[in-house]
Amino acid sequence: MSLKQGLFQICIWLLFLSSCQEKVNPEQSIHHEQYITILGIAQDAGYPQVACKKECCLLFHEGKEPKKHVSCIGLIDKITHKKWLFDATPDLTAQLDELKQNHINNQQIIDGVFLTHAHIGHYTGLMYLGREAFGGRQVPVYVMPRMKEFLRTNGPWSQLVDLDNITLEGLQKDRPVVLNPNLKVTPFLVPHRDEFSETVGYKIEGKNKSALFIPDINKWNLWEKDIVEEVKKVDYAFLDATFFQDGEILRPMNEVPHPFINETVTLFENESKETKSKVVFIHFNHSNPAILNSNKLKTKIENMGFKFAKEGDNYTL
Numbered sequence: 001m002s003l004k005q006g007l008f009q010i011c012i013w014l015l016f017l018s019s020c021q022e023k024v025n026p027e028q029s030i031h032h033e034q035y036i037t038i039l040g041i042a043q044d045a046g047y048p049q050v051a052c053k054k055e056c057c058l059l060f061h062e063g064k065e066p067k068k069h070v071s072c073i074g075l076i077d078k079i080t081h082k083k084w085l086f087d088a089t090p091d092l093t094a095q096l097d098e099l100k101q102n103h104i105n106n107q108q109i110i111d112g113v114f115l116t117h118a119h120i121g122h123y124t125g126l127m128y129l130g131r132e133a134f135g136g137r138q139v140p141v142y143v144m145p146r147m148k149e150f151l152r153t154n155g156p157w158s159q160l161v162d163l164d165n166i167t168l169e170g171l172q173k174d175r176p177v178v179l180n181p182n183l184k185v186t187p188f189l190v191p192h193r194d195e196f197s198e199t200v201g202y203k204i205e206g207k208n209k210s211a212l213f214i215p216d217i218n219k220w221n222l223w224e225k226d227i228v229e230e231v232k233k234v235d236y237a238f239l240d241a242t243f244f245q246d247g248e249i250l251r252p253m254n255e256v257p258h259p260f261i262n263e264t265v266t267l268f269e270n271e272s273k274e275t276k277s278k279v280v281f282i283h284f285n286h287s288n289p290a291i292l293n294s295n296k297l298k299t300k301i302e303n304m305g306f307k308f309a310k311e312g313d314n315y316t317l
Helices: 003-020 055-061 092-102 120-129 145-153 157-162 227-232 261-267 296-304
Strands: 034-040 072-077 082-086 139-143 166-170 177-180 183-189 200-205 210-214 236-240 279-282 314-316
Touching: 034 092, 072 092, 072 183, 082 092, 082 177, 092 120, 120 145, 120 157, 139 145, 145 157, 145 166, 157 166, 227 236, 227 261, 261 279, 261 296
Parallel strands: 139 166, 210 236, 236 279
Antiparallel strands: 034 072, 034 314, 072 082, 177 183, 183 200, 200 210
8 A cells, every 4th residue: 555545544534533523512511611501400309200100200210211300500600610509409419519520619519509489399409508418507598588588487498597507698689699790690580389489580691691590480471571582682591391281291280380392482483593592491390201312392393493401511601
């Protein structure tokens, strides 16, 4: 073989290897200064759900689907070397470990927790900061007025306050919390089943980009704002996708109202693909086919431009 032929074959081999490599989405890089990371995607009770013997959870028990942690996002700022959680889930232990091992390992277990409301998947992870577990010291927990009163006056949560395991930092609707000159968080009220507290979503504004986080809401038409217009104002919108469609569970679904994924898709059907691509569905019930890693209904919606949150995905700010 001549030198020329040998060099030609090497070039062909290198091109082949290059074509086989998976294309990396720049959004998934964790080398940015600020970003949001997905720590969980499931509805409050997780996946698999307790005592579920249906096909959806059977797939997990047969080893065909991995466990999914409860809906939660982390906010990472490598400029200040700090990290925050949005919601304290029953999977808090694993989610804090993920932040420490793969994102920010500073002296604080967490630099702050922003709570959305008082349903079990969104605040009960606070128990791991208490006397029986980590025994935290004044961990900042950002809460709206009713949520603050609920935690302060009801055990066992009141013990976290009394022992200074957590410090309740009061929020007001539409009033930004400035975490640093390049990062702020603004709570806004959304309609939901507010038995014990109000419910909020958050707007997270970084150095270059912004995001909405609305894991729970009743129906889009009950909100005073237009979700389509709100999505257009940001770069990402992590939206409530608890159920895929009506009739998905046996109980009357008006008892647990959420926007069905197919309803949200319909609202955006006449918008550009650029706008649709800002929507990242999150907070899937175990019955929702979109919680599965692969599903034809999910693929169809992805082909329209919409996205589905996946644990480990990162979105630069």
